[in-house]
Amino acid sequence: MLISSLKSREDIAKIPPDYLPASPQWDNYLTVWASNVAPGGALLATTVIALGATLLVLLVATPAAYYIARFRFPGRLAFLFLVLITQMLQPTVLAVGLYQEFSSWRGPLVWVALILINAAFNLSFAIWIMQAFFASVPKEVDEAALIDGAGRLQTLFRISLPLVWPGIVTAIVFVFVNTWNEYAAAFILVQDPALQPLTVAMPRFLGLYVRDWQYLFTTAMVAVVPVIILFAFIERRLIGGLTAGAVK
Incomplete structure (x- = not known):
């Protein structure tokens, strides 16, 4: 993809x-950057939607x-089952309903609307993985904090969250990447x-006759670089979150 982004149209169409490339076309990146793909167009839209959905899911x-993870209440298993069922529904299946619900939402x-939709479809995964991490922390840790005078919110944010940070990072990465790549x-x-976000803006370079x-490969490179940087910064915590509980 990187090599193709540096080719000219003639190099790509050449047979064999x-x-x-005969001569690297760095101007391809300048052309794409000057279009509404970036920085104030599709790239901005994708970033705002992905960050907004990720933050909403975390909250x-x-x-x-x-x-x-900490309390047993009537209907707990039924609630978890209903949360899991939402994973079976994708935006494509609910296309008609989503359009009817949000078609009147114009402008920014x-x-x-996309933040709410992406947050809804990724919320179940985040709840499932994070409750597993909270459940792995002994209740006695919370009880000790409560005995020392900490409130329930203080116990959550100052005691429990640091202990389950790998799980939170895992949820952040998956929600962010899923939202970044959402198309339907x-x-x-x-x-x-x-x-339009990047996933919808990219096909504009494929016209009927031209x-x-x-430029499509160049835009794809612009789209994947932020995700690669994200993985590079949190790789260790992500691996820790994915492998937690694998060995007893």
């Missing part, structure tokens, strides 16, 4: 093709997972080209 999933409000809901709801593959 050459693996390396809702953290106390929900903590409460489920459509980003709010964005394609259905965002009709204004100036507000196919600018070099």
